[in-house]
Amino acid sequence: MLSHIQANLLIVDDLPENLLALEALIKGPDRNVYQAQSADHALSLLLEHEFALAILDVQMPGMNGFELAEMMRGTEKTKNIPIVFVSAAAREMNYAFKGYESGAVDFLHKPLDTQAVKSKVAVFIDLYRQRKALGQQLEALERSRQEQELLLAQLQVTRSELEHAVRMRDDFMSIVSHEVRTPLNGLILETQLRKLHLARNNADAFTLDKMHAMVERDERQINSLIRLIEDMLDVSRIRTGKLSIRPASFDLCQLVSGLVENFAAQAAAVDSSISLQAGAELVGYWDEFRIEQVIANLLTNALRYGAKSPVQVRVFEEQGMACVQVRDHGIGISAENQQRIFQQFERVCSNQSSAGLGLGLYISEQIVLAHGGSITVSSTEGQGATFSVRLPLVRSPQESGAQQATSA
Incomplete structure (x- = not known):
């Protein structure tokens, strides 16, 4: 043998x-x-x-x-x-x-003695072969042990990942139920109140001014639901590689200026304000809807976590990149949190009073990366945060296609 x-x-x-x-x-x-x-x-x-x-x-x-x-x-x-x-x-x-x-x-x-010599040599050869075979078996056992240790370590990592995924799922379901319930509760209360007024034939509750206010409240609640659904759909699109980017030529300064103007009322509602520093124009070739989605998310976060402090927005060109910076002077973000806020379902504040699914920054980063750009944060806890979006400054479909080919 x-x-x-x-x-x-x-x-x-x-x-x-x-x-x-x-x-x-x-x-x-x-x-x-x-x-x-x-x-x-x-x-x-x-x-x-x-x-x-x-x-x-x-x-x-x-x-x-x-x-x-x-x-x-x-x-x-x-x-x-x-x-x-x-x-x-x-x-x-x-x-x-x-x-x-x-x-x-x-x-x-x-x-x-011929037979004695042959016999003795055969004995030593058999002993040598047995030692070699035993050594090979020990080596095989050691390899098996190392493979088992590696497999065990991989299983432990997989287990940790699964446990983390389960925690994320549970947290996500808890957040979703809370976030969806909030606008739904508002709509339900509004509906019940109107049914009560109708049952009492209270026509004064349906004057033109009050109807305008009702519609605005309904619209806010419905938009909140739409935003939540769109965020979840975007995550699904990102995971399946189907996030659509439809670039076209537009002025980034004009886009950000319009957003700042639209957010003025929201800023005033939280005793804050938004100032804009931008040049005459900064025209590039990007997906306008998606870039608006990114900047709107940054403005929403700045107002949410800005502790009623003013928010500054800058639009400028730097080293062939179009840059948008959104700075607040609020609670800031710890170094540890800065490493995780761009992940799914992660939020600066984990308490239920902090609205949102924790998807905004994750989606924003994926959108910016799809454009070949980057999004970063600079912050000191208690001293506010500055989010910077950098986009390759391309001005035509041909230039965009050449840049995508280079980056690929």
């Missing part, structure tokens, strides 16, 4: 005829026999190959067999190779005792 493991045998003798005779005695198809006529030659072979057995002649000129054995025992690579001494000296010279002292496992006297 172990015959596939090839064994190397080393025979050392200063007489070529002895080497030939010993090789003829121990050679076989499952083993390689190396010859050395000196201790120096033997040492070079020992360092080059791995041997199952070394058969050393005792009496050699220069370094004898005992000295070679002692050097082998003192070298890490060769210290465990079994050594068999061969000698033509008379038994009464006590060479065998000295050989065992030098670390030999056996001692043979010349003339050699």
Whole structure:
């Protein structure tokens, strides 16, 4: 079963005829026999190959067999190779005792007993093969252990990711139920109040001015629901790679100016204000609807977390990029939160009073990245935050296509 493991045998003798005779005695198809006529030659072979057995002649000129054995025992690579001494000296010279002292496992006297030599060599080859097979099994077990440890680590990571996903799902469902319930409750209360007025024939509750106010309140609640639904649809589009970008030429300064004007009433409602610093025009080739979505989200957040402080907006060109900065002076964002606010369902404030699904910045970043740009935040906790959007300043469809090809 172990015959596939090839064994190397080393025979050392200063007489070529002895080497030939010993090789003829121990050679076989499952083993390689190396010859050395000196201790120096033997040492070079020992360092080059791995041997199952070394058969050393005792009496050699220069370094004898005992000295070679002692050097082998003192070298890490060769210290465990079994050594068999061969000698033509008379038994009464006590060479065998000295050989065992030098670390030999056996001692043979010349003339050699053919069957005894073959049998002893076969035993040592079998032992060598068993050791090699055991070593291979241990290596396989160690590899298996390492693979199991790696698999366990991967399973632990997967488990952590699944647990995080479950927590995100639970948080998301809680946020969605809260956010959807808020405008729905408003609509339900408005409906119930109107039904009450109608039941009492209270026509004064439906004057033109009051009808205008009712419509405005309904419109706000419906727009809130639409925004929530659109955010969830955008996340789905991003995950499936279907977020549509339809670029066209427009003036970024004009877009931001219109948004600032539209947000003036919302800013006044929270005792804040929005100022704009922009040039005459900054025309580029982007998706106007999507860029408006990004800037509107930044303005909404600035008013929400700005602690009633003024909000400054800048539109400018820098190093071939169109830049929009939105700065507030509110609660700010900690360094830890800055790393996660662009992730899904993450919000600066985790309490339920903080409106929104925690998707705005995630969607905004994906939109800006789809344009080949970037969105970053600079903030110190308690000292406000500055969000910066940078968009490649392209002015034509051809330039946009060339830039997308370069970035790809």
